Amino acid sequence: xxxxxxxxxxxxxxxxxxxxxxxxxxxxxxxxxxxxxxxxxxxxxxxxxxxxxxxxxxxxxxxxxxxxxxxxxxxxxxxxxxxxxxxxxxxxxxxxxxxxxxxxxxxxxxxxxxxxxxxxxxxxxxxxxxxxxxxxxxxxxxxxxxxxxxxxxxxxxxxxxxxxxxxxxxxxxxxxxxxxxxxxxxxxxxxxxxxxxxxxxxxxxxxxxxxxxxxxxxxxxxxxxxxxxxxxxxxxxxxxxxxxxxxxxxxxxxxxxxxxxxxxxx
Amino acid sequence: xxxxxxxxxxxxxxxxxxxxxxxxxxxxxxxxxxxxxxxxxxxxxxxxxxxxxxxxxxxxxxxxxxxxxxxxxxxxxxxxxxxxxxxxxxxxxxxxxxxxxxxxxxxxxxxxxxxxxxxx
Numbered sequence: 001x002x003x004x005x006x007x008x009x010x011x012x013x014x015x016x017x018x019x020x021x022x023x024x025x026x027x028x029x030x031x032x033x034x035x036x037x038x039x040x041x042x043x044x045x046x047x048x049x050x051x052x053x054x055x056x057x058x059x060x061x062x063x064x065x066x067x068x069x070x071x072x073x074x075x076x077x078x079x080x081x082x083x084x085x086x087x088x089x090x091x092x093x094x095x096x097x098x099x100x101x102x103x104x105x106x107x108x109x110x111x112x113x114x115x116x117x118x119x120x121x122x123x124x125x126x127x128x129x130x131x132x133x134x135x136x137x138x139x140x141x142x143x144x145x146x147x148x149x150x151x152x153x154x155x156x157x158x159x160x161x162x163x164x165x166x167x168x169x170x171x172x173x174x175x176x177x178x179x180x181x182x183x184x185x186x187x188x189x190x191x192x193x194x195x196x197x198x199x200x201x202x203x204x205x206x207x208x209x210x211x212x213x214x215x216x217x218x219x220x221x222x223x224x225x226x227x228x229x230x231x232x233x234x235x236x237x238x239x240x241x242x243x244x245x246x247x248x249x250x251x252x253x254x255x256x257x258x259x260x261x262x263x264x265x266x
Numbered sequence: 267x268x269x270x271x272x273x274x275x276x277x278x279x280x281x282x283x284x285x286x287x288x289x290x291x292x293x294x295x296x297x298x299x300x301x302x303x304x305x306x307x308x309x310x311x312x313x314x315x316x317x318x319x320x321x322x323x324x325x326x327x328x329x330x331x332x333x334x335x336x337x338x339x340x341x342x343x344x345x346x347x348x349x350x351x352x353x354x355x356x357x358x359x360x361x362x363x364x365x366x367x368x369x370x371x372x373x374x375x376x377x378x379x380x381x382x383x384x385x386x
Contacts, residue, residue, distance in 0.1 A: 027386070034386050042386035099384045174378050184385050 005137035005211065006067045012214045013060040017053050019221045024049035027228070040104055044095035045187075051091065052194060052221070054084035066139035075132065078141050082125055085202060086118035086152075089160045092195065096163045100170070117155035124148035137207035149203070157199045164192045179240040186227035193220030271302045273320055279372045292368040296325050296333055304344060304354040305362035314350035 028046045031039065062077035090111045097107035128145035143149055168188050171181065194217050201213040226234065235241035276298045283293035291297055299320045304312050314331075321330050334352070338344045343358035354362070 035383060037380075037383050038386040041384055045386055099381055102380060102384055170378075170381065174374075176378065176382065180382060184382060187385075 003067055003136055005135075005207070006063060006139075009138055009211050009214065010060060010063040010067060012211065012218055013056050013063055016214065016218050016221060017056040017060055019218065019225065020049045020056065021053040023221060023225050024053060026225075030228075037102075040107075041095050041098050044091040044098065047091040048088065048095065048191070049221075049224075051084045051088045052198070052217075055081050055088065055198070056217075057081075063139060066134045069134075071132065071134075074134075074139055075130070075141075078130065078132075079126065082122060085198065086121045086125075086156070087115065088195070088198065089156045090114045090118060092160050092191065093163065096160070096167055100167060114155065114160070117151055121148050121151045121156060124151065135207040138210040140205060140207060140210065142205055143203075152203075153199075157196065161192055161196060164188055164195070168192075178238070179242065182230070182238060182240050183227065187224055190220045190224035190227055193217075193223060271299065271306070271320055273299065273323075275369070276302065277324075279369050282372050282376075283368065292365060296321055296330060297337065298365060299324070300330070300333065300338065301343070301358070301362050301365055304338075304352065304358060308354045308359065311347060311351045311353055312344075314352075 024046050027042065027049065031042060034042050058077040058081040062074050062081065065071070065073035065077060093114045094107045094111035097110045098104065101107065124145040125143055125148045128143070128148065130141040130143055133140050133142075168185055171184050171188075176184075197213045197216040197220065201210055201217065204210050204213065230238075230240070232241065277295055280293055280295040280298055283291075286293070300317050303317045303320060307316060314334075317330060317334075318327065334344070338352070338358070339346060341357075342355055343361055344352040344354055347353050
């Protein structure tokens with residue numbers, strides 16, 4: 001079969017869809033465990049992962065359409081996937097600004113700016129149209145509007161990525177306990193992984209690159225999952241396992257007296 | 267006077283260090299305020315009343331006086347130059363610089379703690 005590569009592509013897209021939705025759901029369900037202050041950031045993350053899921057759900061259908069040579073559906077799904085994709089940076093920016101500044105209003109305003117960027121990107125994308133090519137590995141669309149590509153690179157990706165790196169640097173430069181460092185930096189690394197490879201996925205003209213970009217998006221999603229729910233073996237390896245110690249009520253003095261007694265006996 | 271003393275902040279920082287089990291020096295609000303006043307007045311003479319302006323809400327006259335004697339004068343952080351008048355020494359300035367570091371550490375730790383608190 002000529003298009004076996006497309007089958008792999010479909011599988012990866014579907015896996016991304018499933019895992020990002022599952023992750024968003026698990027995060028949303030863990031809401032009661034989080035403090036009042038981290039809740040806005042948590043919901044921003046839930047929305048972020050849901051948007052990733054909603055980007056890759058139509059993309060999965062798109063790849064199936066390409067595989068079955070239904071090009072009309074392919075284009076329709078591309079246009080549909082562009083909507084959640086254009087706004088994926090909005091919750092992300094909200095998340096980062098909120099974590100750093102701690103003001104819901106400020107982060108709301110800043111993410112609104114990114115919403116405008118997203119809308120502008122969609123306007124230029126839809127008004128200028130796309131060119132499609134289907135290869136053995138992928139179905140590719142090249143965006144005709146240069147302005148759309150520029151908005152998308154500058155506004156939607158470079159700035160949020162810089163923000164993630166900034167936050168990452170702030171945390172890495174501090175002396176915080178290892179466990180805390182793992183919990184705070186790994187999600188950020190995972191998010192930037194997913195975010196940047198989504199960009200590569202959408203912008204590339206090379207079919208194999210699209211497949212690899214999607215593979216890395218999948219890896220990023222799994223990484224984010226591991227950041228929040230590290231398996232025991234990983235915890236042991238990294239030395240970040242959390243033991244449940246109970247309080248010991250008895251006074252130490254009585255105990256040490258006994259020891260002195262023991263010593264004198266010897 | 268070179269800069270105003272933020273009594274509330276000093277109080278916060280002192281409580282922070284007390285929570286570490288440090289009750290003297292950086293964890294002592296009287297010590298903090300006395301040293302701040304002395305530093306601000308440098309190289310001039312600090313009157314006892316200058317110090318009391320800030321410390322009156324925390325301590326009576328007697329305990330400040332005894333702190334001046336048993337800590338600041340004894341350790342050579344100040345030199346008594348007249349009745350109720352002190353001049354900060356080089357060692358005292360070193361202590362004041364250390365005190366500034368403790369404030370910076372507090373601010374940094376607090377900021378970082380808040381960032382981590384907001385991380386889900």
